[in-house]
Amino acid sequence: MTNEAIQEGYPSDQFSTFSSQNSKINYTYNKIREVKSYRVGELFSAYRDILWDDGRHKYNVSSFIGEIDEILLGERFSAFDQSTLDNLIGTLRQRGNSNATINRKMAALSKLLRKAYKMGDIHSLPEFRRQKERAGRIRFLEREEEARLFAAIKSRSEDAYRLSVFLVDTGCRLGEALGLIWNDIQEHRVSFWITKSGRSRTIPMTERVKEVIKLPPAEGRRPKGPFTQLSQAQFRAIWNDAKAEVGLGADDQVVPHILRHTCASRLVQGGIDIRRVQMWLGHQTLSMTMRYAHLATNDLDGCVVVLEKPRGEQPAGNAESSLFSSPVTTPSAKRKQTDEGASAKAPPKATRKSSKAK
Template structure:
């Protein structure tokens, strides 16, 4: 049986030509994609800005600070931020004419961003940040004539801008606090600021004209000043200040309204602790910048000194 099968198989192979199969396997390998992680300040800011800073003028300033520091750094990408890099930035900012106070504000933003990046593993080492010593600066505030000229010019541009200025100068609120005010935050005769620079809410009573400024707002909007765009307001402010001859004064910015409010409180005899609470300063040292404006109160010390000197044994002695 086996011989017969073997013979049949041989006969089949000789008579039938079996096809030849050629198996060609081609392996197509895609190029390896390498993900490059951008570790520049600008990239980190884009990643964490919305987490670290809320919308408002402070975030706008921080955006400019980080952009400037990003442009100064060489190389711009890094895995660790060294002390030499920090010292280089400080020196570069000084060469640009930045005061120590300005440098401190810029480095505060940098420090906050780098600490977040370090926590998330984007940066491996951090430098030691040391606050630059600041000089006591001049406090600029508006007198009554300057207020009248500036506000009248602003009112000709926009009634809403005028209302905002009235509110800021009579409450001492920061620009971002005024713009962020919501209708539920206003209960006559007080306004409450929930989102503040210090992170602590505060309430202040309203003057009659500050209340009128609020009532002029559109109730269909989220707040009394919700129709105002901050950047457009700033541009209008600077144009109006140029028109009344204050264009040369770099200190006449919207924040001067807060200084004016504080100065008027101190000059009017309000004690410094109440002024601190009104402005929402975290430390009394911030409010003490206005204390010199109350120096006229020192006159009351003279009668006391003279009375005490008259009671002393040497009172009758002649003074050479």
């Protein structure tokens, strides 16, 4: 070798250099990283404030991650393999968790692990597969139930009553309503900017909503928004007391979110098409709105007429009399009847010629 083979020095960006006449190789420290192991709970403590906003959802995620860490017995890992995930899902199912609940817990875990993977804390991820969920019943309030419940809420808090009316007539989420400021309300419309999907939407207001967003004149500083004087915890406490008073305390589906279901159900039952309901509610995908599609039974009423009518009384081959005539085939059927009628009235060509000859 003509040059020094090794140059000694303190490690910095360049650890050592090997030189020859044909090649030069640099060895550096900056690509070498110590492999560490973490518990799920430690990763959550590191990234929870980055990944989740403060609120009820963050509280639920904290509970989910705590349960997962407990199932894993606080095991430390640098790679989360597929077998660990499969065993975790199996344990949750043995504990009686439904597929929908498992999906929510796995969604939180997946979000956390993907962040840890991007940050270099772990070096492999499992494949998260969504469990097939069974469509459950959707509970909504009847008009009479709404009247009783809202009266009990109003007797406790005028602000909570106004918020309840706003929720059922707009179908918005509780957090969306509480986050409203006065600039979000323009003339006959209200805009929701802070939404679960991250997409803003604007909807018209009913007359009842226009009334409840008006605050009575009061001394002092005006609140930032129509419902900012309430917190979620305060509203839920008033709600639970009121529903117990009216005999709905044992129904665990009668929570504030039922007002969103009630709004959606009334829209569908009133004949509003599913796409407009999706826009009104701010659903990110149509499949979420399709949960209410079974309530749109008006289009099926004609089926009952056909089934109840004796077979001999049903018109045969008459497109105009059919309740379910296709708009594509009906005009052609009319044209066919018109052509047949015209041919019956018109005399044969030969006959016309012979009459002219005479």
